[in-house]
Structures are given as C-alpha cells and as structure tokens.
Amino acid sequence: MTEYAPYPRNSRAPGNFPKPEFTFRHGEEGVATLALQGAWTKDHTLFPEVVRGLETLSRETRVERLLFDTRELSDWDSRFVTVLLRLEALCHKKGIVFDLNGLPSGAMRLVDLATTRPSEEPVGKQEQSGFVQEIVHNGVFALVRDVLDFLEFLGKSSMASLRFVFGLSSFRKRDFWVLIRECGTEALHIIALVNLMVGLILAFVGAVQLKQFGAQIYVANLVTVSMTREMGAMMTGIIMAGRTGAAYAAQLGTMNLNEEIDALSTLGASPMEFLVVPRIMALVLMMPLLYLYADFMGMLGGLTVAVGMLDLPFTEFMDQARLAFSPVDLGIGLFKSVLFGFLVALAGCFRGMQSERNASAVGLAATSAVVTATVAIIATDGLLALLCDILGI
Amino acid sequence: MRDEAEADSKRSSSIHLMVEDLSLGYENNVVLEGVDFRVRKGEVFVVMGESGSGKSTLLKALVGLARPDRGRILFHGESFWGGSDFDRKAILRRCGVLYQRGALWSSMTLAENVALPLELYTDLSARDIRDLVSLKLGLVGLTGAEDSYPAQLSGGMQKRAGLARAMSLDPEILFLDEPSAGLDPVNAKLLDDLILELGDSLGTTLLVVTHELDSIYAIADDAIFLDGREKTAIARGKPLELLQSSSDPRVRAFLTRGGERMEGRL
Numbered sequence: 001m002t003e004y005a006p007y008p009r010n011s012r013a014p015g016n017f018p019k020p021e022f023t024f025r026h027g028e029e030g031v032a033t034l035a036l037q038g039a040w041t042k043d044h045t046l047f048p049e050v051v052r053g054l055e056t057l058s059r060e061t062r063v064e065r066l067l068f069d070t071r072e073l074s075d076w077d078s079r080f081v082t083v084l085l086r087l088e089a090l091c092h093k094k095g096i097v098f099d100l101n102g103l104p105s106g107a108m109r110l111v112d113l114a115t116t117r118p119s120e121e122p123v124g125k126q127e128q129s130g131f132v133q134e135i136v137h138n139g140v141f142a143l144v145r146d147v148l149d150f151l152e153f154l155g156k157s158s159m160a161s162l163r164f165v166f167g168l169s170s171f172r173k174r175d176f177w178v179l180i181r182e183c184g185t186e187a188l189h190i191i192a193l194v195n196l197m198v199g200l201i202l203a204f205v206g207a208v209q210l211k212q213f214g215a216q217i218y219v220a221n222l223v224t225v226s227m228t229r230e231m232g233a234m235m236t237g238i239i240m241a242g243r244t245g246a247a248y249a250a251q252l253g254t255m256n257l258n259e260e261i262d263a264l265s266t267l268g269a270s271p272m273e274f275l276v277v278p279r280i281m282a283l284v285l286m287m288p289l290l291y292l293y294a295d296f297m298g299m300l301g302g303l304t305v306a307v308g309m310l311d312l313p314f315t316e317f318m319d320q321a322r323l324a325f326s327p328v329d330l331g332i333g334l335f336k337s338v339l340f341g342f343l344v345a346l347a348g349c350f351r352g353m354q355s356e357r358n359a360s361a362v363g364l365a366a367t368s369a370v371v372t373a374t375v376a377i378i379a380t381d382g383l384l385a386l387l388c389d390i391l392g393i
Numbered sequence: 394m395r396d397e398a399e400a401d402s403k404r405s406s407s408i409h410l411m412v413e414d415l416s417l418g419y420e421n422n423v424v425l426e427g428v429d430f431r432v433r434k435g436e437v438f439v440v441m442g443e444s445g446s447g448k449s450t451l452l453k454a455l456v457g458l459a460r461p462d463r464g465r466i467l468f469h470g471e472s473f474w475g476g477s478d479f480d481r482k483a484i485l486r487r488c489g490v491l492y493q494r495g496a497l498w499s500s501m502t503l504a505e506n507v508a509l510p511l512e513l514y515t516d517l518s519a520r521d522i523r524d525l526v527s528l529k530l531g532l533v534g535l536t537g538a539e540d541s542y543p544a545q546l547s548g549g550m551q552k553r554a555g556l557a558r559a560m561s562l563d564p565e566i567l568f569l570d571e572p573s574a575g576l577d578p579v580n581a582k583l584l585d586d587l588i589l590e591l592g593d594s595l596g597t598t599l600l601v602v603t604h605e606l607d608s609i610y611a612i613a614d615d616a617i618f619l620d621g622r623e624k625t626a627i628a629r630g631k632p633l634e635l636l637q638s639s640s641d642p643r644v645r646a647f648l649t650r651g652g653e654r655m656e657g658r659l
Contacts, residue, residue, distance in 0.1 A: 170513055175500075259496035263558075266456040266490045267510055268482035 199301020223302030237340030252352025287341030
C-alpha cells in the first residue's frame with residue numbers, strides 16, 4: 001500500500017513537521033537580524049506575525065538594516081517568498097535597507113526577479129477613476145455606444161438586405177439553403193411541442209373560468225384569437241431567439257475569433273452581405289411559415305382540451321373557432337412573425353459581429369443575443385398592441 | 394530638386410507599395426507613428442520587431458482592417474485609404490492575405506475555401522474552378538485533402554491551405570502574418586521555401602510580418618525594424634547588412650539572438 005504523501009518536497013509526515021519560528025535580534029547601530037527556523041511553506045508560515053514583528057521592532061527602536069539568518073531554515077517555497085516581498089515593501093516604506101544576502105540563493109533570486117520593476121508600462125493599463133465616473137462610463141456611455149452601434153448595424157444590414165432583394169449581393173447559395181433548413185424544418189419539432197402546450201394551457205385555464213358561467217364553448221374563441229393574434233407569433237419568436245438567435249451569435253462570434261470574418265473582408269467581400277443578410281433573410285422568410293404551423297398546433301392543443309375534458313363536440317368547437325377567426329388577426333400575427341424574425345436575426349448577428357476575440361466573449365454574445373431579442377420581441381409586441389388599440393384594429 | 398523628383402518618379406514605377414508617414418492607434422492609444430517604407434515589385438519585404446511592436450497593427454492597416462489616423466498607403470501609386478470603399482475593395486482583390494492561424498472558413502471544406510474567391514470574382518465555370526482549386530492545393534502539397542474540413546487538419550496543413558486560398562486569385566502582392574509561428578522548425582522552413590518558390594514563380598511581391606530570425610535571414614530582400622517604445626521604424630535595410638552595419642543596440646539585440654549559429658552559416 002502506498003502512503004498518500006501530502007508533502008512531496010520533504011516527505012515528512014505532517015505531525016513532525018518542523019514548525020516555522022522566527023526571532024528578531026537587534027544588534028548594534030540599527031542592524032536587525034531576522035532568524036528563521038523550521039519549514040516556511042504554504043501550510044505553515046507566520047505571515048502576519050513576522051510582519052507585525054518587524055513593524056513593532058521598527059517602532060520601538062531605530063532599524064536601518066534588516067539581515068537574515070536562515071541557517072536553521074529547513075524548507076521554504078513560494079509562500080515564503082511572498083512573506084519576504086511583504087517585508088521588503090515594509091522596509092522600502094520605512095527606509096530600511098533590505099539585505100538579501102543571508103537568504104537561500106534560490107529565494108534571493110526569486111525576490112530579485114519579483115522586485116525588478118518592469119521597464120515598460122504594462123499594456124492596456126487604465127487610469128484609475130472614481131466610482132461614480134466608472135458607473136457613468138460603464139453604464140451610460142456603454143449604453144449610448146451600444147445603441148449607436150446597433151443603429152449603425154441596422155442601417156448597414158438594411159442596405160445590404162435591399163441589395164439582396166434586388167439580387168445584387170454576393171453570397172453562397174448553398175449556405176443560404178443550409179440556413180433555411182436550420183431555422184425552418186429543423187425548428188418544427190420544438191415549435192410544435194411548445195405551441196401545442198400553449199394551446200393546451202390556454203384552453204385549460206380558460207375552461208376553468210368559463211365553466212363557472214356555463215360558457216365552455218368560448219374556449220374556442222379564446223384559443224383562436226390568442227393564438228393567431230398574440231401567442232403564435234410571440235412564442236415562435238421567443239423560441240427562435242433561444243434557438244437560432246443564439247446560434248447566429250455564436251457562429252459569427254467564433255468566426256470573428258478565428259479571423260474568418262477578417263479573411264472575408266480582406267478578400268474585398270462584405271461580411272454583411274455574405275454572413276449577416278442571408279441569416280436575416282432565412283429567418284424572415286421562415287418565420288411566417290413557422291407561425292402558421294404554431295397556430296395550427298396551438299388550436300390542436302385547444303381542441304384536445306375542449307373535446308377531451310370539456311366534452312364539447314368536435315364540430316361545435318370547429319364552428320365556434322371559425323366564427324372567432326378573423327383574417328385581421330391572422331394578418332397582424334403574420335406581420336408580427338416577420339418583424340420578430342427580423343429582430344431575432346438582427347440581435348443574433350449584431351451580438352455575434354460585435355463579440356470580442358475570446359471564448360467567454362462568444363458565450364456572452366450568445367446570451368446577450370437571446371436577452372436582446374426576447375426583450376425586443378416583448379416590447380415590440382406591447383407597442384403593437386397599444387397601436388392596434390388606438391387604430392381600432 | 395527637380396532631378397530628384399524625376400528620379401523618384403522613375404524609381405517609383407517599380408515601387409509596388411509605398412507607405413508614407415503612417416500613424417495608427419486604438420482609441421487615444423498610439424501604436425505607430427510616422428512609419429515610412431517602400432516595397433519594390435517582386436521583392437520579399439519583411440516587417441520585423443519584437444512582440445507588441447505594432448507589426449500586426451501595421452498589417453491591419455495595409456489590408457484594410459484598421460483605418461490609419463494619418464498618412465498614406467499607396468498601391469502602385471493608388472491611394473488605399475483615400476478612395477471610396479469600392480476602390481479599396483478593388484485593390485484588395487489584387488492582394489492576398491495569409492493569417493497567423495490560417496483563418497480558413499471553418500464551415501467549408503478546403504476546396505470550397507480555395508474556390509470561394511474564384512466564385513466571387515471570376516466568371517469561370519464550375520469545372521474550371523475545380524481544376525484551379527486542385528492546382529492550388531496541389532502546389533501546397535494538399536492533394537487529396539480537398540474534402541477535409543479545416544478542423545481535421547494539423548496547424549501546418551491549415552497554414553498551407555491558407556496559403557493556397559490567399560494565392561487563389563493570383564494576387565500581385567501577398568501579405569503574410571507570422572507564417573512560421575506555431576510550426577516546428579522543419580515545417581517552418583518548408584513553408585518559407587514554399588512561399589518563396591510560389592512568390593518567385595508567380596512574380597508576387599511578398600510582405601512578411603515576422604519575428605522569426607531564421608525566416609528573416611533566409612527570405613528578406615529588404616526589411617524594416619519596428620520598435621514598440623519608439624512607436625516607429627528604427628532601422629531599415631537587408632537584415633544581413635543591418636547585422637553588420639547597425640549600431641543601434643535594440644536592432645543588434647534582436648538580430649544577434651541567434652548570433653553564433655548565424656556566423657557558422659555565413
């Protein structure tokens with residue numbers, strides 16, 4: 001059986017570890033000697049004690065020079081060097097000469113290396129600024145810059161989208177079809193599942209309330225109107241934000257990280273036309289179709305509850321649903337789905353292109369794409385509801 | 394004065410790339426100031442310097458990724474940053490860039506990577522493009538790897554594929570960012586030889602940014618030495634001549650890091 005040895009440096013059992021000790025000897029003419037005994041390692045040091053000891057000593061008597069006596073020092077590691085550095089800093093402050101000569105030669109070299117001031121300023125060092133300034137700088141300025149960047153991105157991508165619509169932009173058709181598949185057919189499962197559930201939930205919640213008035217049949221109205229006008233587009237938008245928006249941000253962020261986007265630019269091609277617009281277009285084209293599918297699934301969910309739980313006849317539900325259905329609601333829903341698709345793709349691409357060149361920034365870009373898109377969807381939906389109300393649609 | 398100007402204009406006919414009084418920086422942080430140099434047609438020009446001396450930033454300005462704060466960059470006398478976006482893109486199509494880590498488009502196969510510039514800027518048929526792609530990949534020793542994705546290749550192979558892509562439009566000038574960085578000595582030497590060979594046979598001007606001494610001595614016809622603290626070029630000339638003539642301690646320190654080995658070779 002091999003014994004677990006937590007102290008490979010000296011293979012001593014913890015029990016008979018020589019304890020670190022120190023004494024200050026104060027000699028003639030302000031010369032103090034710090035005698036160190038035992039092992040000064042990560043597990044055992046007298047860090048604060050020795051510093052306090054020197055402070056007390058220098059307060060009580062005049063110390064001009066600090067010497068070391070390490071003949072009794074049995075072991076040391078980098079923790080010991082941090083103690084020495086602290087002592088050195090203290091000596092520097094108090095004007096005491098810090099004499100390294102008594103130290104083990106390895107420790108002496110490490111202290112030397114660590115105290116050699118770098119000859120050039122560290123790269124990217126920022127000026128110290130106050131707390132308030134920092135808040136203003138990080139909060140307000142960053143927000144303003146973000147908004148301005150976003151507007152610039154919106155403008156550029158809109159121009160590039162126009163070129164796409166008129167067939168002037170250069171991109172790979174094959175990539176476009178792959179994108180269409182990724183945000184179209186491959187999203188069908190999750191759209192089906194979520195919207196079926198939404199339909200079920202709506203019908204279920206509605207049924208409980210409507211039953212009190214014996215008006216269960218209006219479950220059909222509830223499901224039809226809310227799916228076509230609100231929930232279909234909104235749920236699809238939010239799902240696509242989590243699915244495709246995040247994927248866009250991660251793809252573009254990684255491409256940026258690998259200099260793949262630079263490689264496109266230096267080829268004289270526009271990353272906007274090549275990468276951003278096909279992604280926006282794919283989602284904008286697929287969203288209305290996904291929305292119609294979502295409506296269908298939501299109604300199916302509602303129907304299941306109505307027939308299965310409320311014992312409404314199938315035909316009665318369908319008749320009532322047809323009465324409740326209005327082409328205006330469908331139009332509003334379709335319009336919203338296109339708009340939400342645009343917002344999701346825009347947020348994903350914007351965050352991806354904006355991403356800095358490190359792994360955590362790519363993760364951050366994906367997160368922030370989802371958050372941006374979701375907030376944008378809900379805010380836009382609220383505004384549109386208000387607008388429709390004012391216009392009486 | 395006039396003679397000088399005349400001689401200048403005569404000489405400039407063979408000057409491919411001219412950089413005048415170029416200053417670069419990021420947000421109030423000056424990286425380079427007043428950089429001047431000329432690259433003659435067909436030569437191998439090396440931008441050398443320690444890490445952090447602004448080599449990569451200079452390259453970014455030369456390939457259109459960072460707008461300079463001041464100064465001019467002229468390709469065949471045509472201003473690179475002075476013109477419109479459209480003009481700049483037109484100049485860029487006559488340039489090739491090999492990135493430090495290859496920067497191949499990771500979602501495309503090698504063949505698609507090399508083919509993309511051709512698809513974008515030529516009217517060649519799919520068949521002609523396929524032939525050209527095979528040729529370019531063959532030249533860099535990657536025959537048979539057409540359908541591999543970049544992630545499936547070693548670092549050296551990715552560099553060579555990047556070179557094939559950079560050369561796919563037969564550029565007049567090729568920019569190389571640390572071509573031998575991250576490669577073992579044998580592959581680094583092979584890549585250097587390959588770059589020289591291809592550049593020579595196609596008459597391409599090469600601008601190489603590097604800090605690899607072996608590469609510098611082996612390939613440079615002319616060079617500038619950038620210094621991070623001076624924020625500008627502090628020496629220029631053929632590196633072997635600089636080694637003999639320069640008295641600047643920083644240049645000497647840089648160039649003699651492999652001193653003994655070099656003397657053995659001379």
